[in-house]
Amino acid sequence: MGLIRLLVFGFLGLSVVYLAVSFYSRSIRREKLEDRWAEDHPDDRDSPERETFIEDGMTEYQNGIRPKLILLVYVIPAILVVLTLFMTNAN
Amino acid sequence: MAYVKNTIRIVLFLVFGALFHYVLPQHDVVRVTGTEIIRMDFSSMNRIFFAQADSASAELATRDIRLLNTVKRKTFLLGFYQREAEGVMVYRNEDTGWIWPPYFKFDSSDLQAEALANVSTPDNEQWVKITHYGWRNRFFTVYPNAIAITPIDGPEVRIIPWFNIFFFGFLIVGLLFMRAMWRQFRERTIDPAMEDAGDAWERVDAHADQARGRFGRWLDSWRGKR
Numbered sequence: 001m002g003l004i005r006l007l008v009f010g011f012l013g014l015s016v017v018y019l020a021v022s023f024y025s026r027s028i029r030r031e032k033l034e035d036r037w038a039e040d041h042p043d044d045r046d047s048p049e050r051e052t053f054i055e056d057g058m059t060e061y062q063n064g065i066r067p068k069l070i071l072l073v074y075v076i077p078a079i080l081v082v083l084t085l086f087m088t089n090a091n
Numbered sequence: 092m093a094y095v096k097n098t099i100r101i102v103l104f105l106v107f108g109a110l111f112h113y114v115l116p117q118h119d120v121v122r123v124t125g126t127e128i129i130r131m132d133f134s135s136m137n138r139i140f141f142a143q144a145d146s147a148s149a150e151l152a153t154r155d156i157r158l159l160n161t162v163k164r165k166t167f168l169l170g171f172y173q174r175e176a177e178g179v180m181v182y183r184n185e186d187t188g189w190i191w192p193p194y195f196k197f198d199s200s201d202l203q204a205e206a207l208a209n210v211s212t213p214d215n216e217q218w219v220k221i222t223h224y225g226w227r228n229r230f231f232t233v234y235p236n237a238i239a240i241t242p243i244d245g246p247e248v249r250i251i252p253w254f255n256i257f258f259f260g261f262l263i264v265g266l267l268f269m270r271a272m273w274r275q276f277r278e279r280t281i282d283p284a285m286e287d288a289g290d291a292w293e294r295v296d297a298h299a300d301q302a303r304g305r306f307g308r309w310l311d312s313w314r315g316k317r
Contacts, residue, residue, distance in 0.1 A: 002146075002189030024272045027279050085195040088238060 010077065018073045025070065026058070033057040112226075114192045115258065116238060117170055118250045119221045121161035121180060122211035123240075126203055131156045131232075140225065140233040142185040146197045157184040157199060159206050159237055161221070164246050173247075182223055183234035192224060194238055205240045218243050220250065 033054045037044070044050055061067070132153045133141060144150045163180035166173050184203055187196045211217040219242050225235035 006189045020272060024275055027275050031275075031279065081193075081195065084193065088194055088196045089198040089201075 006081075011074075014074050014077060018070060021073060022067060022070050025066065026061070029061045030054065030058060112169075114224055115255050116194075116222050116224055116252075118252065119161075119166075119170070119180065119223065120164040120173070120218060120243070120246050120248060120250075121221050122216060122218055123159060123161050123206045123209055124211060125160045126206055127158040127160060128155050129158060130154070137231045137233050140228075140231065141183070142187050142236065144186075145199060146186050146188050156234075157203050158182065158234065159184055159203075159221075162211075170250070170252075180227065181234055182221060182237040183225075184237050187236070194224070196236075196238055202237060202240060206237075209240065209242050218246050220248065 037050050037053055041047075041050070130153055131141070141156070144154055159182040161180050161182065162177050164173060165176040165178055184199050184206075185196075186199050187194045189195065206219075209217050209219050219240050221237050222239040222241075223235040223237045226233055227235055
């Protein structure tokens with residue numbers, strides 16, 4: 001019973017962390033793309049080209065390795081639990 | 092306002108300080124003098140300071156508790172400064188199970204056997220390092236829970252709390268990360284939304300002024316010319 005509770009609530013809690021981190025990571029990436037565009041085109045604030053540049057950059061980010069690395073949010077605590085389980089109970 | 096803020100800060104610091112002091116592992120240098128099993132009849136005063144029945148066992152209102160009787164080296168400053176003085180200390184030895192605190196301890200019986208295997212007698216002193224969490228309180232009959240027992244050569248050992256060092260390190264990193272996330276969220280999501288709302292309000296205001304102008308002129312038309 002305890003194990004099921006741990007799995008359910010652990011999954012819910014880590015999902016909150018996962019969503020927050022991926023939202024943050026996307027936000028950072030979009031800001032960087034905007035800044036890069038602003039560097040090259042200082043007086044362009046909302047042209048269709050700027051929009052395509054940013055959307056392309058975001059698609060590239062989504063298909064890259066970084067969003068998948070955020071899944072470590074689930075993996076690392078699971079490893080820590082197994083490690084603690086072993087360290088506490090092995091003698 | 093600063094007074095309220097400071098009060099909240101101090102209360103938060105004390106609450107989290109107490110929580111960490113209760114839950115994080117600490118190391119004691121002790122001699123085990125014996126083990127004991129007593130029946131505990133919990134009340135609402137001390138129930139939360141005990142874990143639950145052994146893993147996979149039924150939870151009843153009263154149950155037996157394993158205790159470790161020891162003589163402990165006293166310390167100052169949360170165990171950082173060792174003293175020559177000794178005093179008795181009693182630990183409980185309970186499964187923490189899957190949930191809280193997250194030690195995932197299931198081996199209470201083995202730990203009891205380990206303690207008995209390292210029992211100290213007056214002419215053959217056996218020192219061990221006990222890792223534990225929790226508090227001893229005589230008024231509420233509360234015992235710290237022993238997690239691990241490691242035999243050591245003598246009472247003069249230097250114990251470095253690696254786990255706590257890493258724990259607080261990660262805690263600080265995590266808090267800084269959370270702050271960065273919050274700032275990013277405010278800068279990119281809340282502030283633009285607030286600006287939009289501000290713009291919308293200005294438009295409403297301007298429209299109201301205009302309407303007021305029309306209404307005022309209509310009202311004036313009823314007044315006599317001055």
